[in-house]
Amino acid sequence: AQVASERPAFVVVFGRRSGARVAAASLPGLAGRIPCVYVDAATSVGGRALPAIPEPPLPAAVVRAVPSFEGFGRVLRSLLPGRPQPTVVLPWTAETPEASTWRKAAAAAAGIDLRLSGEGTAGADAFLDWSPGVGETVRPFEGVLREARALRIPLLSADRNRFGRGAAVVYVPDFALLGRIAADACRRLLVGEGADRALRIQVES
Numbered sequence: 001a002q003v004a005s006e007r008p009a010f011v012v013v014f015g016r017r018s019g020a021r022v023a024a025a026s027l028p029g030l031a032g033r034i035p036c037v038y039v040d041a042a043t044s045v046g047g048r049a050l051p052a053i054p055e056p057p058l059p060a061a062v063v064r065a066v067p068s069f070e071g072f073g074r075v076l077r078s079l080l081p082g083r084p085q086p087t088v089v090l091p092w093t094a095e096t097p098e099a100s101t102w103r104k105a106a107a108a109a110a111g112i113d114l115r116l117s118g119e120g121t122a123g124a125d126a127f128l129d130w131s132p133g134v135g136e137t138v139r140p141f142e143g144v145l146r147e148a149r150a151l152r153i154p155l156l157s158a159d160r161n162r163f164g165r166g167a168a169v170v171y172v173p174d175f176a177l178l179g180r181i182a183a184d185a186c187r188r189l190l191v192g193e194g195a196d197r198a199l200r201i202q203v204e205s
Contacts, residue, residue, distance in 0.1 A: 008190050011036040012182055016053065016133070023056050035059040035189040039182045041173050043132050043158065044068040044204065045106045051133045061185035061199035065173030068204070069130075072156065073110030075169055076126060079154060086125040087113040091144040094118075096135030103136075117144075121151060129157035129167065141165075178203055 011034055013022045019038040027034040038056055042049045044066040056062060076086045095103065095116065107114040114128070117139055127148045131138045141159075145166040148155040154168035163170045181201055185194075193199050 009034050010186055010189060012039065012186060013037070014039045016040050016051075019053070019056070023054070033057060033059065035061075035186075035194065037061045037063060037182050037185045037189065039063045039178060041065040041067075041178075043106075043130070045102060046109050049202070050102060056198055058196070058198060059189055059194040061182075061189055061194050061201065063178065063182045063185050063201045063203065065175075065178050065203045067158075067171065067173050068109075069106045070110050071171055072128065072130075072158075073112050075156065075171055076110075076112060079169070080125050083125055085111055085113060087115065087123055088126050088128045089115055089117055089119075089121055089124045090128055090130060090136075091139040091141070092116045092118075092131075092136045093139055094137040099135035102132065102134050121147070124151070124153060126153050127155045129155060129159060129162060131158075173203065 009029055011022060011027065013019050013036060019040060022036055027036070036056065038060065040053070042051065042064050049064060049066045053062065076088065077084065080086050090103070093116070103114050127144055129141060129144060141162065145155060155166060156169045156171060157167035158171055160170060160172040160175065181203055185199060185201060188194065188199060
């Protein structure tokens, strides 16, 4: 038997850590590097997505879901109608100056009071499991969940893996939509887009 034709290869990778490993690999193809689609979820604070991601090796497409942090404020106020500016505890035990700047910007954008775990939970209305990866040190989720249950306050999360694992509300992007857009990005790479400059698609879901 003889192979008459072969479909071009491409790689689709989900998540920042996996994406960094793929970006660092050589991935040689028949005509240069195999095209890659990098898919991840970030957070938008005041219209800026964080964390920033480096330029991937070409050809490439970057598909990012960037739900706005302001959405957490809306969710919290709907859960706590008597608290126009809820006090929320992040599971951070320490933060860099960059993380502190982002935390304060996020609090202002969402209209909530965001405090660190080490600052105490007196008067707290909720816990928020959010780790944007900008220099924060985070407590294990299981310990945060135990404390939230002991205090009888809700735990919200920005991690879809917390769904069904104790979080009262999981605020995440539409991953089905993200998958469809990633599939379209694959088709666009295979016809030559993303060769001179990475194709970037932002999904504000």
